[in-house]
Amino acid sequence: MHVIRVVVVDDEALVRSGFQLILNAADGIEVVATVGGAEAVARVREERPDVVLLDIRMPDVDGLTVLREVRTLPDAPVVAMLTTFDTDEYVLAALRHGAAGFLLKDTEPEQLAQMVRTLAAGGIVMSPKASRTLLLSHPGAEAADAEETARVERLTARERDVLMLVTEGLSNTDIGTRLHLSAGTVKDHVSAIFAKLRVTSRIQAALLAQRARLLDERNRPRTGR
Incomplete structure (x- = not known):
């Protein structure tokens, strides 16, 4: 181990x-x-x-x-x-x-x-x-600007599903279990999310999702890839 x-x-x-x-x-x-x-x-x-x-x-x-x-x-x-x-x-x-x-x-x-x-x-x-x-509660936590919002809107439905689970702190393996995907597939989705959002870490992606109000969709059922 x-x-x-x-x-x-x-x-x-x-x-x-x-x-x-x-x-x-x-x-x-x-x-x-x-x-x-x-x-x-x-x-x-x-x-x-x-x-x-x-x-x-x-x-x-x-x-x-x-x-x-x-x-x-x-x-x-x-x-x-x-x-x-x-x-x-x-x-x-x-x-x-x-x-x-x-x-x-x-x-x-x-x-x-x-x-x-x-x-x-x-x-x-x-x-x-x-x-x-x-x-x-701190300066800089305001809503996403138009450019950031546009980046989030480029995510596919499946990438949004993955990002919302990233904001919960789940690892790739746990996300895969939740979404019935392999850890490798989740890793590919996370890499695509980073590229589209222009971030370099999971927490930065989560912060942008927060500012773009993506988390408001957490309880909405999603379909698609």
């Missing part, structure tokens, strides 16, 4: 040790490093983890700066932000810069391990305490 390698980046030693204890106790997960912000990029480059849990607010190095640097690394790991507030004003910026979601530091232990597994499988995560208000 593949072991999910995790690096925890936080300025508080207590938070780092707590996450390490919880995750190392979970099957198939190993915390390979816990560091502060100043050491983060170097350790990620050295350890080549699958997942990085990154504090969004640190006194030595800003979490957004670390995120941008980590995302430029070859075979960059999945990054999720750690915060104490589910309406943290920096969360939306982090998501738009390629973070795959965010977790609250007081996330329940069993949820934490499952979130790490979801991230490693290519899904996105949001704290259970968060809601759509996160995406609507």
Whole structure:
């Protein structure tokens, strides 16, 4: 079984040790490093983890700066932000810069391990305490402009189905199960969605879907390919 390698980046030693204890106790997960912000990029480059849990607010190095640097690394790991507030004003910026979601530091232990597994499988995560208000409560979360709306309208019905499940944080395998498609077919659909929407991550696609009001169609039955 593949072991999910995790690096925890936080300025508080207590938070780092707590996450390490919880995750190392979970099957198939190993915390390979816990560091502060100043050491983060170097350790990620050295350890080549699958997942990085990154504090969004640190006194030595800003979490957004670390995120941008980590995302430029070859075979960059999945990054999720750690915060104490589910309406943290920096969360939306982090998501738009390629973070795959965010977790609250007081996330329940069993949820934490499952979130790490979801991230490693290519899904996105949001704290259970968060809601759509996160995406609507900050500047920049306004409705999509005409060009963005046109991109969304170029999606096929099946691509819209896939995108709406992406916004739920599902991995390609889980989306395939839900839509009775192979994981490979879902991967092809996700790649097409990225190209049409001109985004580079699942969370960016989800944010655009939100702004374009595509999620309002969630409860409408769809047919077609």
